[in-house]
Amino acid sequence: MTESPGAHPAEPAHPTGNDLHLDLPATGGRRAALMAALREAIRSGRLAPGTRLPPYRALAADLGLARNTAAEAYTELVAEGWLTARQGSGTTVAERAAPAPSARARRPAPRPGPVHDLRQGRPDAASFPRTAWLAAGRRALTAAPNEAFGPGDPQGRRELRAALAEYLARARGVRTDPDRIVVCSGFAHALRLLFDGAAPGLVPAERGPLAVEAYGLGFHRGLLAAAGVGTVPLPVDEQGARVEELARHPEVRTVLLTPAHQFPTGGPLHAGRRAAVVDWARGHGGLVLEDDYDGEFRYDRQPVGAVQGLDPDRVLYLGSVSKSLTPALRLGWMVLPDHLVDRVLATKGEREGWVSALDQLTLAEFIDSGGYDRHVRRMRRRYRDRRDQLVAALAEHAPHIGVSGIAAGLHAVLRLAPGTERSVLKAAAYRGLAVDGLADYRHPAAAPETVPAVDGLVVGYATPPDHAYPSAVRALCDILPPPV
């Protein structure tokens, strides 16, 4: 690096590399810009390994930079391994094969969504209360203590657990205090915390398989299977899961139910069965997992309270904002029997936060200020209207189709003639209508003699935005088979 600036225009372009052209942005740090440009030139292969760079003074003169700016950039890039400096031979691009350009093809563009979307499981994304949520966030974050921005409590923010304890008692009949609530990312995370084989699990060793409803979410069964937990199907009828069948499975200690609104068939668990499953848990050292996935949305009467309220030591209550507000927050909660709190926290670990404390504070404020109740009431009216539109359209265009599960929730079940479900789904696909068949929800181990197969459609009426809903309902009516 003894050459003078004036020497370089006369030298050969390569391999001494004096002809190096770099486009630096007009503003910003000069040294950083030079380093970025050099890195990019090396990455792109324009400067091959072994290429000799111009002396820093020459480069500085070329680019109109201060000499020490160029010198520092070289020094830094040597420190980073991009360049090599050897006494007497100047500065060269480090001797290492430039990595091949990324071989990974761009992921294919996401397929366009269906023309009409009546899949269950999602609230209307267009109805998220942006303004009210932002206002709650502003109040919450402005008032938050500084420690809220520190590492935080894996159990969840105290503010949110207090708000939930009050809300769940009031709205869902849940009996708890904030100390028994653990905040998590939602139902899947809760299952993981309860059953993760890598850590002390739930009733370990002698836990046995889990009893689940014979119609339910395959995603949940998959999560359990991935955690090494087998499942036994309980028959489901219009009064919910036939919990008396638990007597036939002495190896079962835990049962997962959707008491407020059986998923997907739609009825609430009958009062006698609510009592019976709690009695079973008491008599057998068992545990009921209560998945209250859409308990807020009941249209024709007051919501059925949570089974958890009957015995908080035998029923583990699981909820989230995924249906009531948005799945985008990834925010849920477990209300645990006393004796499981420390075990779940031990599985979670002392440092596992997972859920944004900022969102937790915002939700606490949203609940405490009444914004959550207002939103739920607003959405209840809106979803009830949609349900009514669906029922009216079916009454007009397909009065022979039975509809059930419509007293609550975000979906209805349309019963089809035996053996017709697959052809109806095919017709829906041709029409660009996304809708699920009941068969998708059937437990693969359900025996036909105890759990009769039922043909039907699970119609989610919450998913489309308002403007797209009427045409989706029309498309549904179009593909329903005529009376036989």
Added chain:
Amino acid sequence: MTESPGAHPAEPAHPTGNDLHLDLPATGGRRAALMAALREAIRSGRLAPGTRLPPYRALAADLGLARNTAAEAYTELVAEGWLTARQGSGTTVAERAAPAPSARARRPAPRPGPVHDLRQGRPDAASFPRTAWLAAGRRALTAAPNEAFGPGDPQGRRELRAALAEYLARARGVRTDPDRIVVCSGFAHALRLLFDGAAPGLVPAERGPLAVEAYGLGFHRGLLAAAGVGTVPLPVDEQGARVEELARHPEVRTVLLTPAHQFPTGGPLHAGRRAAVVDWARGHGGLVLEDDYDGEFRYDRQPVGAVQGLDPDRVLYLGSVSKSLTPALRLGWMVLPDHLVDRVLATKGEREGWVSALDQLTLAEFIDSGGYDRHVRRMRRRYRDRRDQLVAALAEHAPHIGVSGIAAGLHAVLRLAPGTERSVLKAAAYRGLAVDGLADYRHPAAAPETVPAVDGLVVGYATPPDHAYPSAVRALCDILPPPV
């Protein structure tokens, strides 16, 4: 239920239960309030199982309610299993033992924190940029498409991945595109996604143990151990990890390093070693995990760029906002070699979001608008000032104590005379000063002959709020041993 309202004041109080007093709130839904009050009375044991309730008309008259309000409340509570209705015998509290009151003692109140907190690993929680963050959130959520409030992409919001790709290239020399970034909850979540035994893992089966720095975070080793991944310690000197030792461990295919700022000893990985470890990975089909936990905070010169930029197909880059902004967001990222993207997404699962999409959108806007850069620059100045105060105080009060690792990051290492670390830590505890000893970070399998034990303190200077920092530094100077 044939008695008339007028009859009940003359009847015996119990067990007919006509004397039931319930305090209903003055406002709100009457039926819901009555149901809540009855549930609470049953829960609390005030209404024992078998207790006969007053006829609904009597109760309605007592409480000034419409009769059908009381009748509906009874019907609902029967449906929920709280009450039993039998023709001719009226309505009674259901025959089931009231659950015992919660036996779980309240968790002990959190212990008060230390008087002085110089533990490493946390940014100053008081410096979170609340106003700028809220403003970014407002812009982001107002502009977001509706689908942002839907289920979302487990890989992370496109907006955030695009912002990160640009930012990491510019500020950290990372070479990526948004398709190779996976958003996660932070380093622990990333390790879990890479090594979780329950799902297709990283270089499975023939993966072998992971090489880690002989001084590092025990928390990380613990996470790896929980996932069934063994670790092999690499010696560390003032030039970072001695990666040439990898040649002695042919069973190792993966190495976890902190190249920008060895944790906790504090030096950057030497240029020759940066090149050597990439060459090792290329020659051995290996993979480098680059933990860039505090790469933004370098005080005395330009940050050392990421090793990932040398070979994006051999280096997996891990970062988060936990040091630069706040650990409360639980937001980090993985920049993956092409061939691992689909595998990590398969482990994550089609529905595992985990990270709040709302926070992701806000961070994308915070980065794109320059707010993140401004915050990092502001904190860099603040932490550098703190470091300078620490160094000046030590020069004045304990000039015999060597200080290292001070060119970057949020902590410094104070070297102590051999055999004195434990007694110094004890003195710190007596003084109410929380600070870590180097021994806490030493790999338990590190052999004394290859990894000499070093006595020292790891002093985090970012943790306390500004007003508490000078006294914490004074307390530190007080407990340092005099020259021997």
